[in-house]
Structures are given as structure tokens and as C-alpha cells.
Amino acid sequence: MTKVRLQKVLAQAGIASRRGAEEVIRQGRVVVNGIVVTELGVKVDPHADRITVDRVTIAMVESRVYLLLFKPRCCVTTARDPQGRKTVFDFVPDAGARLFPVGRLDFDAEGLLLLTNDGLLANRLQHPRYGVTKTYEVAAMGHPTPAALDRLRTGVMLEEGMTAPAEVTVIGSSPRSTRLRIVLHQGWNRQIKRMGEAVGHPVLSIKRVAFGPLKLGSLKPGGSRHLKSGEVELLYKLVHLDKEQRNADG
Structure with missing residues (x-):
């Protein structure tokens, strides 16, 4: 493995922020392979070198991985399914890390x-405080009236309460159904299906086409790609996280 700066390894292990890790090194509290390190710029192999801070061996954190998957129909958003159905992880290549889905x-x-x-980014992306948008293309039975569309836009009463305002646009129709683009700022369980039922237009199909600034692009069902560094930065800015909080920047 390519060696990396000691302060980055300490930050990734959760010892302190990058700047805080530099101070820990200056204080002589870090030992690498039995040798006290006090100079900045020392590079180590976190998987081969023994690194201790205050005589405690640090535990390495996996490199952060961000994977965008086009989830196909008829699979569950879990790692395992008691019923033996396919899961999203049947379509995910080995990323060298234990991944979990952001939402479902x-x-x-x-x-x-x-x-x-x-985990830090995932938790914020799902937290209602940040209102990260999720965009769907939905086929609904029948042809919603302007009044029904207004109800979807302004709020529908469900078990949890009134849904938050949503952006709803008609993008197509057939003799028996209507295609809608729906943008939500919240993520209640089966929310779109229940909204459709509440206004008398049961949902026939759902396809999420965007999550915040991320879009499906040219991916096909079952396909995946790693996020670009710029996309990860956009997500961090969206939920008000800075580089000090990331502790994993280059």
C-alpha cells in the first residue's frame, strides 16, 4: 500500500482533526514501530506499521467509499433477506469496504x-433538518384533477401527519395512467404510494431519478459507479459539513 502522512492516518482513525493530529505528534504522544515520532511529514503504512497514541494502538478506519447504484425492481434495500429475495448488494461490486444504503x-x-x-454523511443526508431533495418519476393510475395535484403539492394527511409541500409536475399520460415528476424534501415510509392512495390515484411504478445533486445519468438497472470527488464535496456542502469534520480529505 502507498504510504500516507501520519497525521492523516490519525485523523482517519478518529484521534483528532488533521490539525489536532499534528499537535498530538508534536507532543511526542505517537509511536510508530517502537519509535517516538515528533516531526510532521512522516509517512506510514497504516496496515503494516504499528501505530500507538498514548500507548494505545489505533484502529484503522476503512477508506471511505461512495457508490451510486441503479437499484433494479424486485430486490430489497438490505444486506440479507429472510425470504431469500435478491438484495441491492447482489448488484454491488466488491468495494473493499462494508457499505450500507443511504435511505431505502x-x-x-x-x-x-x-x-x-x-456514517457521518449518511446520517445528515437522511436527517429532516437538511431537507435533501429526492426526485421521482411516478406512474399513477388514472388522470389526477388539478385539485388532486394541488393536494399532492400542498400536503396530504397521512398517519404521521401532513406531508411537507412537494413539487409535482405532469410529464406524460396514457389512456389509463399519468406520469408525474415528484420532488420530496422528506422520506416517510412508502410516502409516495400512500400519497397517491390518499388522493385516489394509486401508484403503479416509482423510479428515483435524483438524490440531491446526484442523477442516474446513463446507468442501467443493476449498474453502479463510484462518485467523483466533486460530487462528494457537493454532498458535504449540502449538509453543512466541512473538511475538518470529514477527517479524510487528501
């Missing part, structure tokens, strides 16, 4: 699903 999509829904091992 129903068994019969398809579209964009983000998987990562970055």
Missing part, C-alpha cells in the same frame, strides 16, 4: 440509491 427504496421501486461507509 421499496422492493418494487427502482432508481438511484447511494451506498457508503461514511
Whole structure:
């Protein structure tokens, strides 16, 4: 493995921020392979070198991975399924890290699903405070009236309460159904299906086409790609995380 700066390894292990790790090194509290290190710029192999801080061996954290998957229909958003159904991880290549999904999509829904091992980012992306948008293309039975569309836009009463305002646009129709683009700022369980039922237009299909600034692009069902560094930065800015909090920047 390519060696990396000691202060970065300490930051990734959660010892301190990058700047804080530099101070820990200056204080002579870090030992690498039995030798006290006090100079900055020393590079180590975190998987081969023995590194201790205050005589405690540090535990390495996996490199952060961000994978965008086009979830196909008829698979569950879990690692295992008691019923033996396919899971999203049947379509994910070995990323060298234990990933988990950010949010979920129903068994019969398809579209964009983000998987990562970055718990801090994942938690904020799902927290209602940040209102990260999720965009869906939905086929609904029948032809909603302007009044029904207004109800979807302004709020529908469900078990949890009134849904938050949503952006709803008609993008197509057939003799028996209507295609809608729906942008949500919240993520209640089966929310779109229940909204459709509440206004008398049951949902026939759901496809998530965007999650915040991320889009499916040219991916096909079952396909995946790693996020670009710029996309990860956009997500961090979206939920007000800076580089000090990331502790994993280059």
C-alpha cells in the first residue's frame, strides 16, 4: 500500500482533526514501530506499521467509499433477506469496504440509491433538518384533477401527519395512467404510494431519478459507479459539513 502522512492516518482513525493530529505528534504522544515520532511529514503504512497514541494502538478506519447504484425492481434495500429475495448488494461490486444504503427504496421501486461507509454523511443526508431533495418519476393510475395535484403539492394527511409541500409536475399520460415528476424534501415510509392512495390515484411504478445533486445519468438497472470527488464535496456542502469534520480529505 502507498504510504500516507501520519497525521492523516490519525485523523482517519478518529484521534483528532488533521490539525489536532499534528499537535498530538508534536507532543511526542505517537509511536510508530517502537519509535517516538515528533516531526510532521512522516509517512506510514497504516496496515503494516504499528501505530500507538498514548500507548494505545489505533484502529484503522476503512477508506471511505461512495457508490451510486441503479437499484433494479424486485430486490430489497438490505444486506440479507429472510425470504431469500435478491438484495441491492447482489448488484454491488466488491468495494473493499462494508457499505450500507443511504435511505431505502421499496422492493418494487427502482432508481438511484447511494451506498457508503461514511456514517457521518449518511446520517445528515437522511436527517429532516437538511431537507435533501429526492426526485421521482411516478406512474399513477388514472388522470389526477388539478385539485388532486394541488393536494399532492400542498400536503396530504397521512398517519404521521401532513406531508411537507412537494413539487409535482405532469410529464406524460396514457389512456389509463399519468406520469408525474415528484420532488420530496422528506422520506416517510412508502410516502409516495400512500400519497397517491390518499388522493385516489394509486401508484403503479416509482423510479428515483435524483438524490440531491446526484442523477442516474446513463446507468442501467443493476449498474453502479463510484462518485467523483466533486460530487462528494457537493454532498458535504449540502449538509453543512466541512473538511475538518470529514477527517479524510487528501
